[in-house]
Amino acid sequence: MNHRIVILGAGTGGTLTANRLHRHYGDAAEIVVVDRDDRHVYLPGLLFVPFGLEEPERIVRSRRKQLHRAIGFRLAEVDRVETAGNAVRLADGSSIEYDVLVIATGASLLPEETEGLTGAGWGEKVFTFYTLEGATALRDALRSFDHGRLVVNTVDMPIKCPVAPLEFCFLADWYLRERGVRDEVQITYVTSLDGAFTKATCNRELSGLLVGKNIEVVTEFNTGQVDGEGCKLISFDEREVDFDLAVVVPLHGGAEFVSRSPGLGDDLNFVETDPHTLRSKVAPSVFAIGDAANLPTSKAGSAAHFQGETLTENVRRFLAGEELEASYDGHVNCFIESGFRKALLIDFNYEVEPVPGRYPMAHVGPLPLLKESRLNHLGKLAFQPLYWHVLLPGRDIPGIGAQMSTAGKQLTAMQQGDE
Amino acid sequence: MSTVIYAGRPVEVDAEGFLQQPEQWTEQMAGEIGRANDIDALTERHWQVINFMRKTYLGTGSAPSIRTLGKVSGVPIKELYQLFPKGPAKLAAKIAGIPKPRGCI
Numbered sequence: 183m184n185h186r187i188v189i190l191g192a193g194t195g196g197t198l199t200a201n202r203l204h205r206h207y208g209d210a211a212e213i214v215v216v217d218r219d220d221r222h223v224y225l226p227g228l229l230f231v232p233f234g235l236e237e238p239e240r241i242v243r244s245r246r247k248q249l250h251r252a253i254g255f256r257l258a259e260v261d262r263v264e265t266a267g268n269a270v271r272l273a274d275g276s277s278i279e280y281d282v283l284v285i286a287t288g289a290s291l292l293p294e295e296t297e298g299l300t301g302a303g304w305g306e307k308v309f310t311f312y313t314l315e316g317a318t319a320l321r322d323a324l325r326s327f328d329h330g331r332l333v334v335n336t337v338d339m340p341i342k343c344p345v346a347p348l349e350f351c352f353l354a355d356w357y358l359r360e361r362g363v364r365d366e367v368q369i370t371y372v373t374s375l376d377g378a379f380t381k382a383t384c385n386r387e388l389s390g391l392l393v394g395k396n397i398e399v400v401t402e403f404n405t406g407q408v409d410g411e412g413c414k415l416i417s418f419d420e421r422e423v424d425f426d427l428a429v430v431v432p433l434h435g436g437a438e439f440v441s442r443s444p445g446l447g448d449d450l451n452f453v454e455t456d457p458h459t460l461r462s463k464v465a466p467s468v469f470a471i472g473d474a475a476n477l478p479t480s481k482a483g484s485a486a487h488f489q490g491e492t493l494t495e496n497v498r499r500f501l502a503g504e505e506l507e508a509s510y511d512g513h514v515n516c517f518i519e520s521g522f523r524k525a526l527l528i529d530f531n532y533e534v535e536p537v538p539g540r541y542p543m544a545h546v547g548p549l550p551l552l553k554e555s556r557l558n559h560l561g562k563l564a565f566q567p568l569y570w571h572v573l574l575p576g577r578d579i580p581g582i583g584a585q586m587s588t589a590g591k592q593l594t595a596m597q598q599g600d601e
Numbered sequence: 602m603s604t605v606i607y608a609g610r611p612v613e614v615d616a617e618g619f620l621q622q623p624e625q626w627t628e629q630m631a632g633e634i635g636r637a638n639d640i641d642a643l644t645e646r647h648w649q650v651i652n653f654m655r656k657t658y659l660g661t662g663s664a665p666s667i668r669t670l671g672k673v674s675g676v677p678i679k680e681l682y683q684l685f686p687k688g689p690a691k692l693a694a695k696i697a698g699i700p701k702p703r704g705c706i
Binding site: 295338402404406417418419420433448449450 | 663667669679
């Protein structure tokens with residue numbers, strides 16, 4: 183009898199998992215992918231839209247067309263997962279039974295969770311660039327912005343691509359300088375964390391970047407309210423930051439159906455997932471990948487890519503009645519665009535923080551880690567075609583291993599000043 | 602990891618002073634940890650949060666986030682910041698004698 187594998191979500195994780203599983207099973211498994219729409223947005227491209235460096239229509243493709251022809255694609259809203267009956271209940275009342283379920287529904291923005299954020303000024307002087315619509319509207323607002331206070335605010339963690347708000351600051355610095363108005367604009371990065379970066383080594387190695395670009399940082403600011411009329415952010419402990427233009431990254435949460443599926447998710451609806459096997463902590467036939475999972479690593483496409491290998495292998499093992507392998511190590515890497523056609527690259531996992539070194543080959547590189555370079559910028563630009571043609575089809579990128587390597591890395595940088 | 606004396610009893614704490622074994626905690630310790638962190642006296646509202654933290658941790662194995670506290674504990678987020686200044690989820694966890702909440706990345 184054929185296995186039926188149901189995958190919820192056709193973003194990065196869902197698509198590459200479906201394609202990998204299809205390549206393994208061929209006709210021996212029926213694979214069904216469910217998503218609510220057919221628009222797959224290349225999310226890293228959103229960062230460039232506000233600065234006119236990327237066209238909105240160039241980063242959207244059909245979800246269905248990224249899946250192998252033999253994979254079923256169903257447009258539907260999910261109501262809940264009934265883990266006891268191995269079935270997904272859809273909003274139209276129908277159900278799909280599964281032998282294995284993969285939850286890949288990503289992270290959604292919850293701007294309504296912050297008082298006033300979607301109220302007065304939303305779409306006029308308060309924006310987010312985390313959606314295509316938001317990034318496009320912000321582009322139009324930035325074009326005529328030539329003086330005042332530009333405030334970039336991360337409301338809470340976790341967020342998708344935690345370095346993106348900082349990259350936004352770096353690119354804004356470049357963009358305003360190119361337009362000759364940088365001296366008229368004050369750029370402030372306001373974060374709920376106690377440092378600009380989420381990683382201690384990055385804070386030590388990279389704080390000079392912010393100083394050099396004259397970007398002010400306000401830390402431990404937990405935004406309780408956005409006052410669009412008074413043009414200020416107000417924290418829960420009643421501190422205020424004034425703005426003329428605010429770019430806010432709202433609170434993130436998992437998919438709503440998770441809250442209607444008892445025991446599956448945490449208090450933000452991210453799926454409670456074993457960090458090494460990627461299996462649900464409560465349901466043996468349920469797995470999660472990418473942003474949808476509550477893994478203690480960054481929410482990033484590279485993480486989903488590296489998880490793909492472990493997930494596919496563990497789905498195979500589960501269906502064959504074998505023991506799962508605990509092989510995902512938390513590996514993530516990210517290019518950090520720093521403006522003026524330069525970028526940094528960081529590479530880390532659950533245990534090892536980003537440190538200096540070379541990537542992907544020890545000592546040889548060619549990409550330097552934790553250091554600005556033009557080559558890293560070119561790497562970031564080169565990534566979009568790789569995304570559509572290598573990563574989503576579920577192929578491995580030559581020379582890029584799923585497990586993090588420490589070869590050629592200066593691990594001593596991690597110990598300096600560690601608590 | 603080190604051992605300190607709270608309310609006359611030795612307890613194991615991490616580098617930031619979070620208890621590692623919640624069962625070593627006593628109610629008397631809460632006041633002492635609070636005072637060491639600039640909270641002079643624990644009110645009924647403080648206790649509502651502390652009890653909620655312990656109940657959640659002992660029931661689920663992880664400390665509730667600030668969002669959950671605001672929604673479920675009966676104390677709104679703004680008031681949490683007044684009761685436990687700076688980082689309510691962290692400070693309340695410390696006073697409630699449970700390990701430091703897992704940081705978000």
